Amino acid sequence: MSGLLVPLTLSLGAAPAQAASCTTSTGPYQKQVEKFMGRPVDGRQSPADCKAIQTFQRWHAITPTIGYAGPVTWRTMNTILAQRAAGTNPNKSGACPTNKGRIACVDLTRQLSWIQDGAKLKYGPVPVRTGRDGAETRTGAKKVYYRSIKHWSTLYKVWMPYSQFFDGGQAFHSVTKSMYNPPGSGGCVNMRPADAKAYWNLLKNGDDVHVYGRKPGT
Incomplete structure (x- = not known):
């Protein structure tokens, strides 16, 4: 039986090259994304938040890869959470x-x-x-x-x-x-x-x- 392997962020090895730009904008799903990423949940974008979100976006080819906590990024994370909740049943x-x-x-x-x-x-x-x-x-x-x-x-x-x-x-x-x-x-x-x-x-x-x-x- 195969386990469900759905990484939070960096479990796939070395990340691709860092994106050139990183947004300072707070996204509509900032708190949810921060919680998923294991970041401090304050609802405010920080440089560290952005870099973590960018890594996730690069791994899954979510564009634009600017570290914005938008609907596609959160929908992807929410799907991963639902998959994990399925467990072995x-x-x-x-x-x-x-x-x-x-x-x-x-x-x-x-x-x-x-x-x-x-x-x-x-x-x-x-x-x-x-x-x-x-x-x-x-x-x-x-x-x-x-x-x-x-x-x-x-x-x-x-x-x-x-x-x-x-x-x-x-x-x-x-x-x-x-x-x-x-x-x-x-x-x-x-x-x-x-x-x-x-x-x-x-x-x-x-x-x-x-x-x-x-x-x-x-």
Whole structure:
């Protein structure tokens, strides 16, 4: 079973080069962002606040990367908090069916996915990156119908490793970018390479997929 690894700030190694500018403006979500980052919660932007926020923004390609505590930055952090709260019981609400045997569940609201067998968790939960506004990952009951371990997208002209299609052109597949990179995918369920490989090894054609919820910001 894979743990849910969603870093607060600097657990990914050396950060990219420092951005050239850092805003002095206090954002509308300043206190929430300060709390998330482990900064003193005073609701006022400081140089240290800005640098910490910039680091988070650079890791997840949130632009503009100026250290502003705006809606996209806070929405991303809030999603991470919701994922952490899921713990090892992501289906506590029972929203994903437990009467179908092996099933891959996708919760758009929390940007989480996991595989369960009945009510037993088999893998996950793991963070995913789903469809952006206007190209939403479609909800409902699906089935894996086509698998391609090294798929080439003729639409986007990119490789889609460990592709498992479950609804038209929408599939689970590996990407190398952050799971929190806005605005989202073209409709597919993007996964970290290790998670996409695990899904490849656990699922097969005909297995059920259940997608529910609504992605934040769509």
